[in-house]
Amino acid sequence: MSADGSEIRTFLCRSDNIGVLIRDPATGACAAIDVPDAEPVLAALDEAGWTLTDILVTHRHGDHVAGIPEVKARTGAKVTAPAKASDAVPDVDRTVAEGDQVQVGRLEAEVWETPGHCADHVSYIFHDAGVAFSGDTLFTLGCGRVMEAQPETLWRSLERFLALPDATEVYSGHDYVLANARFALAADPDNAALRERMAEAERLKAQGRFMIPSTIGAEKATNPFLRAAEPPLARSVKLEPGTDPATVFTALRAWKNSF
Template identity: 75%
Template sequence: MAGTQPEIRTFLCRSDNIGVLIRDPATGACAAIDVPEAAPVLRTLAETGWRLTDILVTHRHADHIEGIPEVKRATGARVTAPAKAAGAVPDVDVTVSEGDTVRVGDLVAQVWETPGHCADHVTYWFREAGIVFAGDTLFTLGCGRVMESPPETLWHSLTRFLALPDETQVFSGHDYVLANARFALAADPANANVKARMVDAERAQREGRFLIPSALGTEKATNPFLRSTEPALARSVDLTPGGDPTAVFVALRAWKNRF
């Protein structure tokens, strides 16, 4: 990818949230993607010596925003949040909507509205860097639980990721990889790529790692929700291959809810 390549740190927050810092080495500007918990963010800043300038909020759920007040007090970082969530996110300085751009130094991200998990969810796509921060919309081997809309809304949001280059690195908001891998195997048992990914997930758990970020090309090959257009996934939910992928997605999401 062209342009400035950012420095990134990922770390665990709470029990399974993924904290992320992204820094522009040219300017020193640094952003946290959500603040699930203040202490891990502040600790990583201290370890790296980075200065936090921005907090980019993906959605209003408490496990993504509850650390914001403490981190903002400690750093003075500017808080950017979805316009549709502004009243629920603390200490907001800037609101964004579909088509807006945000800057972290020389790094530029396009804002997508990606509802489905919740109505106010946004995604930050750093096109030049080849990075997308998907929050709780798209996970490694999975997708978010539908909470405030018909499941068709989440499918529409997910189709936007399918148009991105395979090398795009997807950062998601939680480490659900092992549970997602088990479901992917159940839904797509003949997929050799999924079997290999299950091995990767088990190894990562043993070694205390998480498989985040994940290359979008890998997700296209292994994530059952992104593969709702594939005949194998239609058959797995007793639907006719070649039919409406939306119906396949809806059935897969309902199955995952019970899994």
């Protein structure tokens, strides 16, 4: 249960997508963050006994929207999608852009435009709940691949998350934790907190679980992409400490692409 009493469930979709439901117990309103595949979303609703009222889309990619038509047909949920992706997301009822507010019952989210992975990407920040749904922008111990922008664009999106309270829970769109951890250790090998998180990720994987959500505080301490302003990360890509973090981030992201 989150800071404001909201209820959240996570579950695996497809091979590595993370499905998420957030519910306002006061009203019964419930939202899915993306619908990678209809079956696991509907199964999670049935298991919880929740009624879906909303679908909040982070971006247009097929592995995040493929299940929308079936889920909407079964539940009647209202689909909210980024305005920049309105023509590519099925069955959209409402479009949103930077600074808009989204209601799920009494729960309220602020919409952030967080481009870089793709041009239309948004994140949903439930400030009172202390929860951020970051889609494919920020992952546990990683970040999205840059696909429709310069790397600096994604860095500017990631920077925004650094301003959130450390206790904010971050729900990302995929479970790439072990692969991300292996790269993070290569880039930041002397980070003791990171080594501990790697061990935790391996334990959870062995139990069939995943390290999602994370927290902003944990990511600030261990995610190399959020630590681009820190001297060890600059040195890891053969740059001088004090180099512009966007430049360090660009080098880190290029390294990760070929890792």
